Amino acid sequence: MKIVMVLVLIQVCWRCAEAHPLDPLTPSELNLVRTIITNSYPTSSSSNLTFQHVALDEPDKPQILSWLSSKSRAPSLPPRRAFVIARFQKQSLEMTVDLSTRSIISTRVYKGHGFPTLTFVEQGLVSQLPFSYEPFKDSLNKRALNMSQVVCAAFTVGWFGEEKTKRTVKVKCYYTNGTANLYARPLEGVAMVADLDDMRILSFSDRFGIPVPKGEGTEYRLSNLKPPFGPKLNGVNVTQPHRPGFTIDGHSVSWGNWKFHLGFDFQVGAIISLASIYDIEKQRYREVLYRGFISEVFVPYQDPTEEWYYTTYFDCGEYGFGQSASSLEPLTDCPPNAHFLDAFYADANGNPVKITNAFCIFEKHAGDIMWRHTEIAIPNQVITEVRADVSLVVRMVSTVGNYDYVIDWEFKPSGSIKFGVGLTGILGMKGGTYINTDQIKGEIDIHGTLLSDNTIDSESQRSQDP
Template structure:
């Protein structure tokens, strides 16, 4: 095994389960909500020599379905030893895939469900779909210490009918999945079940106006892949994949210079704004509660990806701790991206143009009704971009005339206002690990001495010296951005080399102060957090998000207010979209995008793409 960051193999997952079983940690009622690689500390990896031995370790979260007890185990596959066993505290392990059908079975066995359906004229209970949804933490009496899910119901007209068009609104069940019983069943309001179908996959007709677009690379791709290490143009990095985070990128460097040690989406929350008694609790952490990696799609050539594609399969542990393969989980390709640079000079007659291209590393996943694509782009000029593509189906409810918290999207059908908020964890190494961060924003200069005509403007720089100072919000009016620099590495102008984080500055979490979701998803309340690197600080909402209390994750990480100047820094960037659904988003939503860009600023001494050749035709340049 050439790298301690290499992804777990199927054989290693089998060995991990066997070790845990041999140590008496696995019984017939044990399930594996999570099993993944326990990455070594950053300093250890960076100091490692090729010949140094590797201690392959795993982290497993074990849940006993008989008792609800859960624990985290760190084990060494290399040494065949258990290094640590800790009880799970501060929340519950993530939702298991097998709990999805279990919740429907539990709810349908409750006589209150049958009575509620009967009052609404629903007689074929086999056509009722029960959605198992994370419960959050609302201090509801009797829920402390229990593993809870909540359930809303939808109706199908027949087995192939998309049930999201027919919410059975006003009814909600609270389910203890360990005791396998409904602890509370609420029938708040008898609202009409919307009748119109939303079967987007069976259109009445298809247009015949589109001519083929062919994307070809007759000489093959420009990148190489060796043991998950990708090299393309000046870029080099390692592909990773985790059951919780999905795609991870490791040790990104440009022309041999380190930029980012590890990049991932460490958490995301979908926060709904419907305060009704049926739905006030609707807030989902798709990474910490449902696991992005476990929800990943297998991608198809010609549908999900176009061009000269390299696919990576993902090998994960299932709920029984055994390996499962998601084929074509990650798509790698390069694509044209328009003009890189161009100039026609009026004095020399020179006409030069170069085309930009980018490397795309992506994966797509489905969590319940929504689908998300995460696209990392690497550019010829050293820029790094993340674009998130949200699509899928709106979470629906019955339309109530005069309602202020949901949009009317179809006859009798509504969809609540909500937010999709993500948190990128960017473990920075800009020319090394001794980095600093500062806030840059524009500054108007008043008319006066030195600015007689009022045309001047400049920018101001505010160093973010401690963790508490680095909790910041984007501001599009001031063009606020954050520069990560290395004061110990200077460019030819004598300035620290750096990268700038350019946010898209949409609203952060909109829930009120004191709301349960604001305490649990504190990371989403601000666009920027910066911490000193700590290998145990991995997730912005904490290790165990399911039914978690407030204050975990980033608020706890920055409590010590550690210094940030010339330190090993982790930049946490929260971003996302606020969704006021449109009729055009039904019955399936066109892709909506959000994201951010990291751009070099003084990292290079000049434009690093002057050596990019013209695009194979003499018309692209003049001698």
């Protein structure tokens, strides 16, 4: 009963809090942005408008600091503005929208290299193109595959110095017969390039002869797994009899000697702002971090073959860590003492989309030691002092394709912030002609590791820029 009451109190505080200039755009504000822009850019059969990225246009740092230092009990907020990247008539537009005046105050046509983040809507549409494309259907027939058990996905094509005029993606397909682990059964040798603006396939090739890997032994759903299983572990109970030690006021979080603002962005996901720690000696807060987020995760693969050479993904910029945020599962993604927060973004049509349980916040004590010392040099005394390493964690998980990124911001009483990106999920596998390693002779480079019959784990690396 005590736990229920605590959660209710936190929820009430979350909903009735005063506005903050760094708060992410609300659903009503996202709707207003859509209305303002669609009124200025009406769509038709020949001119389609899509919202690729809608975010808060943050006030300048001096404005934020001035607002924070105001002596007024209710200082006036800086103007609320939105930054929008949209596609209209095959052009990328960058717009600033003033929500108070309900007007577009700046528009720029982007002329540089690269294209906006892929939206889920266009990824879904382009992944359906192969099923009405006759050469692809012929490839399925040659392999005796059931089309109803084939799924396809869009992948960015990289950039290798060439001048691009079309917004294109690669389309790769997989066979799900016998397993939900679609990445273990690629249709290797089939390569397609599709135009996102025109929604049509531009090129197709099929290097027939590479078998589709078997599905046996690739299942990962616990309910479908068969013995032998791993060791059974006893559960660990997490309790806080004196209620959680943190408070949430809108998007502002306070814990111990820390306070900070938690924001959300379509592209980068979690944004930590204005992180400050209280200096007891000087009786004031000391600024530690003005603004922090994971700006990019670069994922290059080391495979020069036709189906893989282009795989040089930017998982934040091209796919959107915020858009790809997963709804966290209580008790498994986060411990029992966690509190969950939702997030919102605008889809390709400008409509608000709610991500339930996008964040969890919890106090962590894993039995680690922050500081200790045992002193035995003083005669007739043994002095032992220990400080437990307790921290506050803000967690978000983004799922991009076969990989799941666990993003943790960890605040420690010592004044440090620990930022971590954990990588889990499913291996990026490709099909091959080899059954065992004895067949791989001499100078043959399969650009990966042979996992099982006709299945290779493709080599890749990751680097993130927080």
